[in-house]
Amino acid sequence: MYISIKSLSQSLFFCALFSIVIGYQESHARTKGCASCSAEKTSRKSKHSRYRKQALKFQSSAVAAVMDDLYRGANGSIISPAESDFIKAKGGNSTYGEITPSALTALLQQLSITKKDVLYDLGSGTGKVVMQSYLEFPFKKVVGIELSAQRYKEAQRALAGLKSRGFVDKKRSISFIQGDIVETPYTDATVVYLCSTCFSDDLMTKLAEKFSRLKKGARIVTLKQIPHPNKYRLQLIHECRQAMSWSTPEGSPVYIYKKTK
Ligand SMILES: C[S@@+](CC[C@H](N)C(=O)[O-])C[C@H]1O[C@@H](n2cnc3c(N)ncnc32)[C@H](O)[C@@H]1O
Numbered sequence: 001m002y003i004s005i006k007s008l009s010q011s012l013f014f015c016a017l018f019s020i021v022i023g024y025q026e027s028h029a030r031t032k033g034c035a036s037c038s039a040e041k042t043s044r045k046s047k048h049s050r051y052r053k054q055a056l057k058f059q060s061s062a063v064a065a066v067m068d069d070l071y072r073g074a075n076g077s078i079i080s081p082a083e084s085d086f087i088k089a090k091g092g093n094s095t096y097g098e099i100t101p102s103a104l105t106a107l108l109q110q111l112s113i114t115k116k117d118v119l120y121d122l123g124s125g126t127g128k129v130v131m132q133s134y135l136e137f138p139f140k141k142v143v144g145i146e147l148s149a150q151r152y153k154e155a156q157r158a159l160a161g162l163k164s165r166g167f168v169d170k171k172r173s174i175s176f177i178q179g180d181i182v183e184t185p186y187t188d189a190t191v192v193y194l195c196s197t198c199f200s201d202d203l204m205t206k207l208a209e210k211f212s213r214l215k216k217g218a219r220i221v222t223l224k225q226i227p228h229p230n231k232y233r234l235q236l237i238h239e240c241r242q243a244m245s246w247s248t249p250e251g252s253p254v255y256i257y258k259k260t261k
Contacts, residue, residue: 060105063135066167067101067128070158076126079150087147090180091203098125099195103242104132107254110238111191111219113137115172120145122181122194122207127155129193131162134174139191144176145184152178182206187213195244196224197252208232211259218259225255233261 077096079087084094099107111117115138121129124144134142146152155176162168177184182203186192192211196204205227211220212232219237220226223244226234234257241251 056105056109059136060101063132064101066135066162066165067132069165070131070161071126071128071154074126074154074158076151076154079148083148083150090147090182091200091206092123092147093198095198096125097195097197097244097246098128100243100245101128101132103244103251103254104129105136107193107221107242107256108133108137108191110256111221113139113191115140117190118188119143119191119193120186120189122186122192123147123196123199124155124176125151125195127151127158127176129195130155130174130176131158134162134172135167139172141173141188143174143186145179145181145186146176147178147180149178152176182210186210187215189214190218192218192220194220194222194224196222197244199224201227208234211257214259216259216261220257220259222255222257223252226257229257233259235260 076098079094079096087094117137117139118141119130119133119139121127121133121142121144124130124146125148127144127146130142130144133139144155146155159174159176162174168174181194192214194207196207199207204224208226208228209232211218211226211234214220220234225236226232229236236255237258238256240254242254244252246252
């Protein structure tokens with residue numbers, strides 16, 4: 001009885017938290033130049049930005065708690081030698097790494113995500129990018145595509161946990177596909193993320209061809225530069241360094257491209 005009341009109150013707490021935060025982000029995105037942003041008075045502006053910072057900090061720590069719970073015991077690094085060979089043959093690498101939660105938050109904040117956005121993580125591993133993006137930003141749809149059966153299984157296990165805790169919003173979808181990122185379609189993507197540090201040049205070229213079929217305005221966040229971006233109507237719009245699970249204190253390079261036509 002105690003446990004069910006405790007988990008019920010936890011669910012209610014997080015549902016309320018997510019509606020507040022997502023509601024806040026949506027209204028902020030809708031009203032770029034909203035009453036307070038375009039406000040006449042500086043004091044009002046700084047109050048707004050203080051409130052925003054506090055809301056985002058609170059949100060990130062709440063999401064981190066849910067993520068820790070969902071991924072307890074998960075380890076994407078351990079896969080069978082057969083799977084490892086299969087991934088290498090497809091242009092990937094057996095070395096596993098992940099973006100850090102704070103780096104993902106920073107990158108997605110920069111993209112001003114709205115409820116019209118659709119995210120695909122190409123090579124989603126155990127699904128943490130997809131899961132965190134869904135919990136922290138108002139994406140309409142988030143999808144992870146992963147070749148490794150074992151990592152895909154971990155992602156599905158975490159998704160089942162998310163559903164059982166009542167954190168899935170019926171108006172927004174979250175899913176994982178076990179498949180090859182070269183063969184699986186994702187033409188509805190408005191944001192594509194790829195932790196591509198270990199992707200072969202040949203795989204990057206195949207992906208660039210696929211990116212040329214994305215919608216105008218789609219953003220691609222990649223850890224390896226896209227070869228000959230102009231050829232694929234892609235423009236480099238931002239370059240920075242962010243912390244990855246393997247990176248040194250100065251972080252690893254991240255490139256953001258935009259589909260121009
Ligand atoms: C470095 S991990 C990134 C995990 C996750 N996206 C993150 O950033 O936290 C890259 C993943 O890409 C997957 N991968 C490599 N080549 C692939 C391919 N052709 N199709 C689908 N997944 C692939 C690997 O199995 C691995 O799990």
